[in-house]
Amino acid sequence: MNDYRNTMEEYVGTAPRTAIDVDDLVVRGRRAQRGRRLAAATGGLALSAVAALSAVSLLGAPGAGPQVPAVASVAASTTAETPDQTAQRLLAVLKTAISREAPGATGLETLQRQMHQCQPDAVPSARLVPYDAATFDTACPADSPLHQLREQNFDWLGQITVGDVTASVRIHVGRVPVIDPPGEQPEQRPELAGKTPGGEGVPATSPGVMVQANDVVVEVVKPDGTDFFVGHPEKQPLLLAELWQAVGLDPELHL
């Protein structure tokens, strides 16, 4: 044992008793495995339908006239947007994608934009509060990290119902946070995407797109740095995960 490890062992000290139970892990693992098998069995049909619809939209109906290149619409939609315009565009894209992926879904009107409460001098953590245009720019100094965070990250809370299932969700679209020197994040190095040990990587449908999903979150990271994330507001198990994954993969959903 090296000296550094000794020092760290001393810091960790005696571990308290844990509630982690192997039997419980196995039961939960089996349950999740059954769910994935069911999803794989039913998801193939859904993906085929999505692929067919995508092919139709890309190729266009016969005689429908020339299609506007997707790239052109992307460039036009993001030119010189204010944060408010970006938020409105993203919400419209989200609603369209949800309706397309889950026809008959209700509760879209419950999606309410949130913002981080700005309290420059307060010690308590910033929390999400309903968006208020009147106060958005007043409390937060323009050069503060929180101001920048609010300019580049957009959140909505709501309850979406599909069939008998109602999912409480927090939907987030923002910039991939940089927590370390640039260029070392796996998502910024496409050759590493999907190779993260233990990552719940899902085969990406487009080059450079990284999809991750587990019991509580679905996350799609795109090559342009857009981070789409859906989780339960209280960090409970996320419902309708397949829907959120499909929504996140919508090419129109980008900053």
Place this chain on the structure above:
Amino acid sequence: MPYVPWPETTGRDYVKREDEPEYREYVAARLESLRRIAFLLCHDWHAADDLVSTVLLKLYRSWSRVRRADNVDAYVRGMLTNAWLDERRRPWRRERPEADLPEAVAAPVEPGDRGAIGRLLRGLGPRQRAVVVLRFYCDLSVEQTAGLLGISEGTVKSQSARGLETLRGLATEANAEEWR
């Protein structure tokens, strides 16, 4: 031959029932050491146990594949560290910017202060903290650490340099105390 920490995969992972006893044995044998590593990353036992639970569930799913890895322990430690880094990136982690800001600057380490190592680790950025724990607590090589975290060996060396310097000072102090 380069170090390849992740075993080959040919598609979705499904655990066979006959593999479960081996999984149970592995978890029982490694649970405490994984909790200790998680604590060094999280500095909170509740968060550490949540992290370990999440990783062991992932491990269950991929056990049939992971058990074939050259170094299962190193692979699982990589899973643990990456799961923690992943959690750090979640939007809800960004909701405490004021609280997180002090982590950018490490508090000065005072000789003989047993809590200094905790302050040192908390003062490191997430990936640097992960590097220090994998290198100096888990005794992984630069090559292994780089492979598990998906970063270059040069980055591992540079990110561990500052931690090494401070840890060396702490270890020297501890040894001196033992001889007094």
